[in-house]
Amino acid sequence: MSVAKTKPEADGANAAAEWQPKIVAFCCNWCSYAGADLAGTSRLQYPPTVRIVRVPCSGRVNPRFLIRALQRGADGVLVAGCHPGDCHYSTGNYFARRRFLLARRFIEYLGLEPDRLWVKWISGSEGNKFADVVREMSAAVAKLGPNRKVREAR
Amino acid sequence: MSAVAIADLSRDLARLEESVRARASELLESQQVRMVIGHKRAWNGPLAVAHFAVSPKEARKFAAGPHCTGGLAKYLLEEREKDGVVAVIARGCDALGVRRLLIDRRVDAEKVLVLGVPCAGCLDPAKLAEALGVTPAELVEVTLAAGALRVRLAGQEQAAAGPPLDKVLPPTCMACEVRMPVEVAEMLGGDLAALTALAGRPPAIDLETAEAEVTRLEELSADDRYAYWAGHFQRCLRCFACRNACPACNCRVCALDSYDPKWLGHPTEIPEQFMFHFIRAVDVAGRCVACGECERACPVGLPLMQLNRKFSKDIRTLFGVDRPHLPGEHEPLGKFEPDDPEEFM
Numbered sequence: 001m002s003v004a005k006t007k008p009e010a011d012g013a014n015a016a017a018e019w020q021p022k023i024v025a026f027c028c029n030w031c032s033y034a035g036a037d038l039a040g041t042s043r044l045q046y047p048p049t050v051r052i053v054r055v056p057c058s059g060r061v062n063p064r065f066l067i068r069a070l071q072r073g074a075d076g077v078l079v080a081g082c083h084p085g086d087c088h089y090s091t092g093n094y095f096a097r098r099r100f101l102l103a104r105r106f107i108e109y110l111g112l113e114p115d116r117l118w119v120k121w122i123s124g125s126e127g128n129k130f131a132d133v134v135r136e137m138s139a140a141v142a143k144l145g146p147n148r149k150v151r152e153a154r
Numbered sequence: 155m156s157a158v159a160i161a162d163l164s165r166d167l168a169r170l171e172e173s174v175r176a177r178a179s180e181l182l183e184s185q186q187v188r189m190v191i192g193h194k195r196a197w198n199g200p201l202a203v204a205h206f207a208v209s210p211k212e213a214r215k216f217a218a219g220p221h222c223t224g225g226l227a228k229y230l231l232e233e234r235e236k237d238g239v240v241a242v243i244a245r246g247c248d249a250l251g252v253r254r255l256l257i258d259r260r261v262d263a264e265k266v267l268v269l270g271v272p273c274a275g276c277l278d279p280a281k282l283a284e285a286l287g288v289t290p291a292e293l294v295e296v297t298l299a300a301g302a303l304r305v306r307l308a309g310q311e312q313a314a315a316g317p318p319l320d321k322v323l324p325p326t327c328m329a330c331e332v333r334m335p336v337e338v339a340e341m342l343g344g345d346l347a348a349l350t351a352l353a354g355r356p357p358a359i360d361l362e363t364a365e366a367e368v369t370r371l372e373e374l375s376a377d378d379r380y381a382y383w384a385g386h387f388q389r390c391l392r393c394f395a396c397r398n399a400c401p402a403c404n405c406r407v408c409a410l411d412s413y414d415p416k417w418l419g420h421p422t423e424i425p426e427q428f429m430f431h432f433i434r435a436v437d438v439a440g441r442c443v444a445c446g447e448c449e450r451a452c453p454v455g456l457p458l459m460q461l462n463r464k465f466s467k468d469i470r471t472l473f474g475v476d477r478p479h480l481p482g483e484h485e486p487l488g489k490f491e492p493d494d495p496e497e498f499m
Contacts, residue, residue, distance in 0.1 A: 063436050064409070064417065064429070071425045084492065094490035101495065102439060102468055102487075109372065109464050110428065111380025119499045149380055150425040 021141040023050045023134070024069040025078040026061045030088035031123045032080035038127030046131040047138040050078070057081065058119075059092030063103035066117055070150045076116045076141035078133065083121040093121070113144050162348030163274060164298045170271060170343040171218040174243055177269060177342055178213035181241055187267055188238030191229050193222035200296040200305075201279060204229060216243065220303070220319050221296050223276040225447040227251025227401040230261045239265050243342070245273040246332025247445035250479055251401030253337050254443050257485075260404045270338030272346065272353035277303070278324040280455070285317045320358060326446025326459060329357050329364035337481055368463050387427035389454045392418075396458055399451035402438040409433055435461040440469055440487040443479040 027033040033054050039046065051074075055061055058081025066077045079100060081093040100119045108114040118140075120133050178190040194205035194215040202222040206229070207213045226248045233240045242252060252268050255261045283290040288307060295306040295313060303316035320328075333353035335341075343349070371379055397403045397410060409417050410433065417433060419426045434448075435458075442465070448458040469475050472495055475486040 064433050067425075067429050067432050068417070071429065084496075091490065094492070094494070095487070097494055097496065097499065098473065098487055098490055100499075101472055101497070102465060103436065104498065105468050106432075106436065106439075106464060108376070109368075109379065109461075110383050110432070111376050111378070113376060121499060150428045152419070152423065152425050 019146060020047070021049050021075040021138055021144075021146075022073060023076040023078055023137060023141060024074045025050050025052045025080060025134075026055050026058070026065065027052050027122075028058045028060075028081040028088075028093075029054055029056050031082035031086065031121075032058075032130065034124030035080070035122040035126045035130040038124065039130045040127075042127045044127055044131040046134040049138045049141075050134045057087065057089055057092035058096040059087075059089070061096060063099060063106075066103065066107070067150060070112075070116065070147050071152050073151065075144070075147045076118065076137060078137055079117070079119045080122045080130070080133070081119075083123055086123060112149055113147075115140050115144055116147060163352060166343070166346040166349035167219045167274070167298055170346060170349065171216065173343045174216045174218055174269075174271065175213055178207055178216055178241070178243070179210035181267075182207065182213055183210045186239065187241040188236070189233065190216075190241045190243065190269075191226050192216045192243035193218070193224070193226075195221075200293040218243075218271060220275060220277045220298055223450060225251055225399060225401065225445055225450075227255060228399060228404075228447075230255055230266060231404060234261050234265070239267050241267040241269055244268045244270055244335055244338060245276075246270075246330060246335040247273075247326075247443065247447070249335035249338050250332060250443040251445060251447075253481065254401045254441065254479075255404060258402075258404055258441075268335075268338045270335035270341045271343060272335075272341070272349045273330075273333045274298075274349060274352050275319060275323040275327040275330065275333070277319065277322045278327075281324070282316065282322040285322055323358070324446060324450065325359070325364065326444065326449070328359045329361070329444075331357055331477070331480070365463050365467050367457070367460055368467055371460065383428070383431075384424050386456050387431055388424060390421070390427055390430070390456060391454060392421040392427075392430065393453060395451040395453060396448035396456075397434060399447040400438060401443060401445065401447070402441040403434070405437070409437070431458075431461065434458075435465065438462065439465040440475075440478050440485055442466065 027036055036052055058079055061079050069077050081096060084093055087093045104114050104117050118137050122130050181187045190207045192205050193202035195217050196203045200221055202217050204224060204226060205215055226242050249268055249270055252266060256263050279290045279293060283293060292308045294308050297304050302318045304313040305316035306313035418430055442462045446459055469478055469486045473486050475483055478486050
């Protein structure tokens with residue numbers, strides 16, 4: 001997928017009308033990825049704005065992934081993991097929770113929109129919740145508009 | 155601070171300097187330690203530089219006083235592969251830096267000897283130059299004498315009286331809570347009444363005042379905050395002095411040096427500068443010892459402690475860990491509570 005082609009300004013005059021947010025979702029292998037899978041196999045409708053990256057655990061997600069995704073063309077980042085207490089590795093999501101509580105406040109402090117970072121707990125049986133979260137987040141990020149503040153100029 | 159106390163203070167500092175030299179000579183003479191790390195007067199400016207004494211003769215060069223500014227803990231990383239004990243002449247911030255390296259298991263506790271010295275604060279050359287109406291490059295020599303600092307400027311034969319020390323301290327020294335170092339093997343200087351009394355006093359500014367700038371920024375609009383940080387970050391030279399000075403920035407392989415994944419691109423681009431400062435601040439979050447070395451080392455004067463203080467402020471409000479850098483507290487990001495807040499999750 002070419003980065004240049006997905007830039008809203010590169011798509012011609014009616015780009016603004018057609019623009020849709022681009023969301024990178026880091027889904028933990030054990031719960032949220034299965035949840036996303038369930039949403040698919042259950043034929044649930046949700047906006048095609050989300051690109052899923054499978055990670056072993058929400059604790060794997062380094063906060064700098066968020067900036068990297070925004071740099072390379074994402075408009076929002078969703079971190080999805082098992083519900084607290086359900087982590088496959090027992091505690092990974094608890095550490096992720098502390099980390100992202102701080103990270104969201106920190107990007108807000110740097111002047112970025114905090115709503116570009118979402119963290120949600122989605123279990124393997126919550127296909128509906130996955131679809132709902134993507135729907136809500138797409139609407140919220142669409143309201144913010146394209147990310148320009150930390151996007152690379154290439 | 156009364157003039158009498160300051161007169162005592164300069165005498166105390168002279169005695170402290172003598173005691174540092176004597177103890178360092180003794181340790182090196184008896185070969186209890188391989189090296190002593192401290193400060194010595196620089197040949198080309200008012201501020202002391204790091205001094206690495208390996209013989210009793212070299213130990214005679216050690217200095218103490220408000221001109222001894224740079225942190226010393228990080229030099230232990232250079233010595234970690236070698237045999238033998240290394241002693242560090244540690245002010246409060248140095249002692250916390252050594253503690254950070256010990257907790258991170260980057261240096262071996264058996265190979266470090268922390269010699270504590272009480273500290274009256276370390277001057278900020280920019281503030282001093284501003285108070286005198288000169289440029290920092292014109293400062294040649296600064297000493298603490300009765301009453302106030304004595305400063306010799308370029309082209310002058312004699313030193314003249316300068317401002318009192320507490321008027322030219324950097325914010326981190328004004329907010330310092332460890333002017334009497336904690337977790338040291340021994341304290342040097344013996345009975346230094348004035349210095350100990352001064353160092354034992356509560357900090358000149360409290361935590362709330364130290365965080366006032368963070369609070370001010372938090373109240374701005376998002377675009378103003380972005381403009382503020384983008385303005386600062388575009389001045390960044392990407393020299394990594396902040397990383398090199400920081401005792402918490404001690405990873406074996408640094409993300410900033412990594413080619414694969416290549417986290418940092420060209421420094422002229424603002425998003426890349428955000429990435430750099432985001433990585434630096436996030437990776438020391440909860441582990442920062444509030445020594446202010448990053449700011450002191452920065453050649454363009456970026457307000458890096460405002461990033462670090464944002465984290466310590468949020469950690470306090472979210473997790474109730476008041477001063478994560480002081481002994482007796484856990485790493486706030488290295489542990490968790492099952493009922494941590496979940497405000498947006």
